Amino acid sequence: xxxxxxxxxxxxxxxxxxxxxxxxxxTAEPNATTTGAKGTLTTYTGSYTISGSNVLIKDxxxxxxxxxxxxxxxxxxxxWTASSGWGIDADxxxxxxxxxxxxxxxxxxxxxxxxxFLIEYCDLSGYDNGVMVQDSGTIQFCYIHDLHPGSVGxxxxxxxxxxxxxxGVLIKGNSIRSWxxxxxxxxxxxxxxxPIRNVTIDGNWLRNQPGRSSIAATIYAYSNQASLSxxxxxxxxxxxxxxxxxxxxxxxxxxxxxxxxxxxxxxxAVIPKP
Amino acid sequence: xxxTTFNVSxxxxxxxxxxxxxxxxxxxxxxxxxxxxxxxxxxxxxxxTFVAQNGEVQHLMAPSVTIVKTENVSQSLPVVYQNIVxxxxxxxxxxxxxxxxxxxx
Numbered sequence: 001x002x003x004x005x006x007x008x009x010x011x012x013x014x015x016x017x018x019x020x021x022x023x024x025x026x027t028a029e030p031n032a033t034t035t036g037a038k039g040t041l042t043t044y045t046g047s048y049t050i051s052g053s054n055v056l057i058k059d060x061x062x063x064x065x066x067x068x069x070x071x072x073x074x075x076x077x078x079x080w081t082a083s084s085g086w087g088i089d090a091d092x093x094x095x096x097x098x099x100x101x102x103x104x105x106x107x108x109x110x111x112x113x114x115x116x117f118l119i120e121y122c123d124l125s126g127y128d129n130g131v132m133v134q135d136s137g138t139i140q141f142c143y144i145h146d147l148h149p150g151s152v153g154x155x156x157x158x159x160x161x162x163x164x165x166x167x168g169v170l171i172k173g174n175s176i177r178s179w180x181x182x183x184x185x186x187x188x189x190x191x192x193x194x195p196i197r198n199v200t201i202d203g204n205w206l207r208n209q210p211g212r213s214s215i216a217a218t219i220y221a222y223s224n225q226a227s228l229s230x231x232x233x234x235x236x237x238x239x240x241x242x243x244x245x246x247x248x249x250x251x252x253x254x255x256x257x258x259x260x261x262x263x264x265x266x267x268x269a270v271i272p273k274p
Numbered sequence: 275x276x277x278t279t280f281n282v283s284x285x286x287x288x289x290x291x292x293x294x295x296x297x298x299x300x301x302x303x304x305x306x307x308x309x310x311x312x313x314x315x316x317x318x319x320x321x322x323t324f325v326a327q328n329g330e331v332q333h334l335m336a337p338s339v340t341i342v343k344t345e346n347v348s349q350s351l352p353v354v355y356q357n358i359v360x361x362x363x364x365x366x367x368x369x370x371x372x373x374x375x376x377x378x379x
Binding site: 002003004005006007008009010011013014015017019021022023024074097116118120138140141 | 278280282284286289290291292293297299301304305307351352353354355356357358359360361362363366379
């Protein structure tokens with residue numbers, strides 16, 4: 001993510017610059033109080049397929065999965081209780097924004113993002129995965145927890161999942177509590193050889209879900225069918241899984257990860273790059 | 275050919291911000307306008323005087339010729355923010371001087 005800055009000279013000439021986003025810190029670990037929908041909500045009565053552009057849905061209760069195909073669709077302060085597939089299915093859509101929403105349910109993931117998305121201050125729970133990341137976008141200041149309430153034998157639980165083809169993802173200031181598999185998994189499984197590039201994981205709290213089996217590894221960086229590049233993992237507070245805080249399948253995948261200033265969530269001890 | 279080359283950098287007023295804090299991004303630098311100007315001028319006719327040994331004087335007028343002058347012009351230009359769009363939907367407000375902008379973290 002970045003700022004697109006247009007500069008104009010006094011003779012009228014212009015130039016477009018791309019400037020890195022400012023660093024915004026979460027002052028405290030996100031939780032149920034700081035995230036999700038609040039206040040008075042009314043039942044949503046519109047279509048559960050949003051094909052229009054620049055649509056805003058605000059202060060609503062939704063009772064099933066909603067399909068988004070339009071450009072720049074925004075959900076603010078909404079609550080879902082969906083029970084199949086996805087809470088929000090924005091497969092292929094661009095510009096999805098989900099702010100201060102609560103999504104509880106069961107199925108694949110709370111949100112399938114589409115591209116150029118923003119998810120912030122959301123309380124996500126219940127599905128197998130919190131967010132299925134499709135391409136570029138930002139997930140920040142969310143509380144992702146209590147995933148997959150079903151039996152252990154069926155579980156393959158990831159807080160955030162990237163399966164290949166992602167380029168430009170910022171994961172910042174979230175609290176992710178997961179179990180069985182990972183808090184964040186990057187594994188090039190999708191398509192034929194789609195790489196994962198330019199992912200920043202900054203200032204998150206990455207933990208095991210209390211009362212559940214430990215995650216295998218906090219973060220997975222698996223090239224599998226393709227490659228990883230420029231994966232930055234920094235300033236995170238980590239509770240390592242039973243195999244550690246970072247799992248990788250090849251030396252190249254490990255080398256793609258820049259690992260700085262990550263500390264144990266309980267002891268504060270610096271965790272060296274695994 | 276005239277060109278305008280930008281030499282601009284951007285800086286935030288802090289390395290990191292807490293949520294809700296006001297963030298300021300400031301621009302510095304300028305743009306340089308360059309052009310090549312070609313001018314022509316006539317030299318004017320030249321009066322040449324010849325004096326023979328016997329003292330006789332004769333004037334010959336050489337014709338005027340065209341002098342072509344090529345000059346590189348460079349001028350520094352002030353720059354301002356025209357627009358800022360944040361991918362995360364955050365609204366940036368450009369200050370009246372055009373040199374800085376603010377947003378809420």
